[in-house]
Each structure stands twice: as C-alpha cells, then as structure tokens.
Amino acid sequence: MKKIFKLFIILSMMVLSVFTVCADENHVIMPDYENYMSEKQFNDLNEDLEHIRNDYDIDIYFIYDTSITNTEDGVKKYAEDFVASHNGAANTVAIVMSESNYHVAASGTAQKEVLDHEDAIWSRFYNRASSISASDPNAFYEGILDCYQYVVRLVNEKVYQSDAPVSVQKALVNDFADLLSDSEEEKLNRKLQRIKDKYGFDAVVVTTNSLNGMDASDYADDFYDYSQYGQDGVLFLLDMGERVWYISTKGKGADYFTDYGIDVIAEEMMDDLSDGKYYDAFVIYGDKVEDFIISGNHGNIVDIGGGDDVKEKSGFGLFNVMISAITGAFTSLITSLSLKGKMRNTTRQHFARNYIVNNSFYLNGASDMLVNRHVTRTHRPRRDDSFHNTNSSSFGSGGGGSHMHTSSSGSSHGGHGGHF
Numbered sequence: 001m002k003k004i005f006k007l008f009i010i011l012s013m014m015v016l017s018v019f020t021v022c023a024d025e026n027h028v029i030m031p032d033y034e035n036y037m038s039e040k041q042f043n044d045l046n047e048d049l050e051h052i053r054n055d056y057d058i059d060i061y062f063i064y065d066t067s068i069t070n071t072e073d074g075v076k077k078y079a080e081d082f083v084a085s086h087n088g089a090a091n092t093v094a095i096v097m098s099e100s101n102y103h104v105a106a107s108g109t110a111q112k113e114v115l116d117h118e119d120a121i122w123s124r125f126y127n128r129a130s131s132i133s134a135s136d137p138n139a140f141y142e143g144i145l146d147c148y149q150y151v152v153r154l155v156n157e158k159v160y161q162s163d164a165p166v167s168v169q170k171a172l173v174n175d176f177a178d179l180l181s182d183s184e185e186e187k188l189n190r191k192l193q194r195i196k197d198k199y200g201f202d203a204v205v206v207t208t209n210s211l212n213g214m215d216a217s218d219y220a221d222d223f224y225d226y227s228q229y230g231q232d233g234v235l236f237l238l239d240m241g242e243r244v245w246y247i248s249t250k251g252k253g254a255d256y257f258t259d260y261g262i263d264v265i266a267e268e269m270m271d272d273l274s275d276g277k278y279y280d281a282f283v284i285y286g287d288k289v290e291d292f293i294i295s296g297n298h299g300n301i302v303d304i305g306g307g308d309d310v311k312e313k314s315g316f317g318l319f320n321v322m323i324s325a326i327t328g329a330f331t332s333l334i335t336s337l338s339l340k341g342k343m344r345n346t347t348r349q350h351f352a353r354n355y356i357v358n359n360s361f362y363l364n365g366a367s368d369m370l371v372n373r374h375v376t377r378t379h380r381p382r383r384d385d386s387f388h389n390t391n392s393s394s395f396g397s398g399g400g401g402s403h404m405h406t407s408s409s410g411s412s413h414g415g416h417g418g419h420f
Contacts (some may be wrong), residue, residue: 019041022248026046027046027050027053027059027060027061027062028042028045028049028061028144029047029061029062029063029064029065030062030063030064030065031065036132036140036141037137037138037140037141038141039141041138041141042141042326045141045144045145046060047169048063048145048148048168048169049062051168051169051381052148052152052168053089054154055168055228056156056168057089057090057091057397058090058091058092058093058144058151058155058156059087059088059089059091059092059093059153060088060091060093060094060095060148060151061082061086061092061093061094061095061096062091062095062125062144062147062148063079063082063094063096063097064097065096065097065098066098066099066315068096068098069098070098070100070101070103071098071101072103074098074101075096075097075098075101075102075103075124075392076103076105076190076341076395078096078098078103079094079096079103079104079105080105082094082096082105083105083106083107084107087107087108089108090108090109090116091106091107091108091109091110091111091155091291092107092108093106093114093151093155094106094108095121095122095125095147096229099399104116104118104121104122110154110155113154113155113267114151114154114155116155120150121147121150121151121154122147124143124146124147124149124150125143125146125147126143126151127143127145127146128143128146128317129142129143129144130143131275131336141315149165149166149168152166152168152356153165153166156226156389163212163213163214163219164212164214164218164219164220164222164223164226165208165223166227167223168227170202170227170228170229171189172192172193172196172203172204172205173185173188173189173192173205174204174205174207174223175205175207176206176207176208176209177207177208177209177238177240178207178389179238179240179279179283180207180278180279181279184279184292188205188279188283188286191283191286192204192205192286195286195289195290195293196230199290199293199297200232201230201232201233201234201252201253201289201293202224202229202230202232202233202234202235203233203234203235203285203286203289204224204229204233204234204235204236205235205236205238205285206220206223206235206236206237207236207237207238207239207240207278208237208238208239208240208241209239209241210241211241211242211244216237216239216242216244216245216246216417217246217248217405217415217416217417218408219239219246220235220237220246220247220248220250220415220417221407221408221409221411221413222407222408222409223237224248224250224413225407225409225411226409227407229250230251231250231251232250232251232252232253233249233250233251233253234247234248234249234250234253234257234289235247235248235249236282236285237312237417238273238278240288242419243420244417244418244419244420245266245269245273245417245418245419245420246415246416246417247262247265247313247415247416247417248264248413248414248415249262249402249413249414249415250411250412250413250414251294252413253343254402254404254412254413254414255296255301255402255415256292256293256295256296256301257292257414257415258301258302258303258304258400258401258402258414259304259401259402259403259414259416260302260303260304260325260400261292261301261303262415262416262417264288264302265284265288265289265292266417266418268284269281269282269284269285270420272284272419273418279385288329303400303401304383304400318378362373402414402415403416
C-alpha cells in the first residue's frame with residue numbers, strides 16, 4: 001500500500017485553495033507558491049524544466065493541489081489522466097500530491113524505469129522539502145530540484161551509463177558540496193562566464209561530497225559531456241568525500257592544458273584547498289585558465305619533456321636560440337678581455353716549476369685510516385610524488401602533452417588529478 005506523506009510544516013501554514021491545472025504555462029503547478037519559495041525560485045524551476053524538455057525530450061511536472069481527491073485512487077487517477085493528456089515529449093513524468101497522498105505516473109520508453117523507482121523519486125523531494133522552516137526557507141525549492149534532477153538521470157541511465165549528475169542549465173559553478181557562500185558563487189560564476197563569453201571556452205567548477213562509486217576521471221568526463229558543455233573546455237572537480245581533485249579537458253582544452261600544465265594549476269591551488277579556502281582556490285583556477293587560453297591562442301603551451309627540464313612549446317624558434325647564444329658568447333668575451341687588461345703586473349710562465357718554492361714541501365709518510373662511516377640518504381622529491389594520481393595512465397609517465405582517453409559517451413578527454 002502506498003505510504004502517505006505529511007508535509008507537516010507546510011500544511012500547518014495554510015489550507016490551500018482549489019487550483020485549476022494549467023500545464024501549458026508551467027511545469028511546477030501549485031497555488032500560492034510564494035508560501036513555499038520565492039518568485040525567482042519558482043521561475044527558475046520552470047525554466048529548468050523547460051530546458052530539460054528541449055534538451056533531453058523529457059517533460060517533468062511537479063503538481064501539488066489539495067483540490068485533488070485525497071485518496072490513493074484519486075491521486076493515481078489524476079496523475080495518470082494528466083500524463084495521458086501531456087505526452088508530447090518522448091518521456092513524460094508527473095509527480096502529483098494531494099493533501100496527504102502522492103503518486104508518480106509516467107509514459108514513454110522509460111516508463112518502467114521511472115515507476116520502479118517511484119519511492120526513490122519521492123524521497124529525493126520529501127527528504128529535503130520536509131525540512132522547510134523559517135531557518136531553512138529554501139528546503140521546498142531544493143527538494144523539487146533534487147527530485148527532477150534524479151528523474152533526468154534515471155530516464156537517461158540506459159543511454160548514458162553514468163551515475164554522474166548533470167547540470168541542466170550548463171552552470172559553470174556547480175557547488176553541490178556547498179563550499180561557497182551565495183556571494184562567492186555569484187562572483188565566481190561571473191568570472192567564468194566572462195571567460196566563456198570572451199574566448200568561447202567553458203571553464204567549469206564542480207564540487208561534490210560523493211563520486212557515487214565512480215572514478216574521479218569518469219565522473220568529471222561524464223559531468224562535462226552529459227551536461228552538454230562546449231566542444232572546448234576544462235572542468236575542475238573537487239570531491240570532499242575522498243579529498244580528490246581532478247581536471248578534465250576537452251577539445252582545445254586538451255591542447256592548452258597538458259598534464260604538466262594541470263600540475264602547475266593544481267600546485268598553485270593546493271595550499272588554499274588544504275586550508276579550506278575554496279573560493280580563493282577557484283579564483284586561482286579561473287585566473288590560470290584564462291592565462292593558459294591566452295597563451296594557447298598565441299601558440300605558447302607550457303609542457304615538459306623528458307626529465308625535469310621545463311620547456312615551452314612556443315614560437316621561440318632556432319633563430320632566437322642562435323641569437324641568444326651569440327649574444328651570451330659576445331658578452332662573455334668582452335668581460336674576459338676587460339679583466340685581462342687590468343692584470344698588467346704578471347707575465348706568462350711556460351713551466352709549472354716556476355711556481356714552486358724550492359725545499360718547501362716534505363712528505364715523511366702516508367696512510368689511509370677509516371675512522372667512521374655515516375651515510376645519510378635523502379629522498380629527492382619528484383613532481384609526481386606531490387600528488388596521488390587518480391588515473392595512473394595519464395600521470396607521471398615521463399612524457400609531455402596530454403594523455404587522452406575516451407569517456408563513456410565516446411568523447412575524447414585529457415586530464416588527471418590527485419588527492420589534497
């Protein structure tokens with residue numbers, strides 16, 4: 001028997017008036033929504049769901065109406081009738097609530113998958129929404145958000161084969177671990193959006209508390225691909241659960257951000273990440289991304305060859321190397337001649353014996369004696385000792401460039417990461 005829900009805080013606030021469903025206007029359908037969320041939040045939810053319809057061909061409706069017959073059969077009939085009359089997309093899902101009952105109805109190719117996970121869909125909403133209070137006014141809004149994001153992943157599971165979430169709005173800042181304040185997130189988003197607008201390059205930040213059992217590389221690649229970011233970009237993933245960072249690159253991002261270049265960025269961020277100064281670390285990330293894009297557009301790519309010598313793949317060229325060598329040799333010659341000119345109190349000697357003072361050296365005997373032996377070995381750290389790699393195939397291999405791999409969507413990505 002379907003369990004009954006009680007939004008005890010919400011229902012204690014008011015008795016909702018009768019509401020006539022107008023599905024053509026909104027995907028979130030509920031009267032007096034201002035008692036549960038702000039107007040901006042309400043509009044954002046409907047905008048998100050419209051994007052999901054356009055980008056993923058899924059219609060998701062969230063309906064809360066106390067005028068619906070408040071029985072299991074009554075809510076079920078309403079939900080099924082609603083879906084039957086709103087099945088324009090390949091998949092349609094309706095989460096319907098009356099005063100104290102709920103039902104999930106669906107149509108399309110993912111119907112069975114959705115109905116098999118009805119309780120899980122509901123839990124995504126209720127676990128968050130039921131916390132609404134004066135001190136937590138965003139709970140209802142965030143409950144709906146969690147609910148439909150889960151539905152999107154559920155419907156597309158067999159296509160995408162990924163447990164990584166998606167950003168239906170292609171947000172550049174996805175702070176699922178809630179590491180940033182609202183103002184910090186807004187400032188960081190403006191910074192990354194400016195990069196996108198100026199260079200046509202997606203620079204993304206994702207924070208999470210769990211990788212859902214996935215490797216960091218798979219999670220980062222899938223998040224980038226299935227959120228449908230641009231062909232050229234870079235994504236910084238920070239997982240607080242396992243204290244892992246990972247940078248995924250795509251298109252020009254893989255060209256401009258070599259394995260060594262990724263290390264350069266990570267090293268600059270590492271102190272702030274370790275100290276919990278996440279906003280400061282992400283600002284460094286944004287600054288370095290822009291620097292690398294500018295350099296890459298001019299043909300200058302920071303990379304490393306064999307050994308520990310850093311080189312820059314640039315337009316420096318053989319001509320400039322020769323000019324530098326000639327200039328150095330000429331400078332050294334001038335310096336040597338100048339010093340020689342000052343040494344006027346000496347003359348050239350053709351034999352070494354002229355420098356020896358007669359009868360000044362006596363050797364009576366000699367012996368070797370090992371008094372003690374103490375050997376100290378000090379480990380010389382290498383770059384790849386500084387980071388615990390999460391993808392051994394793309395780190396510490398001794399070569400330059402970006403080591404590429406194929407994501408679950410079939411896209412080609414570069415990147416690697418480590419622990420902090």
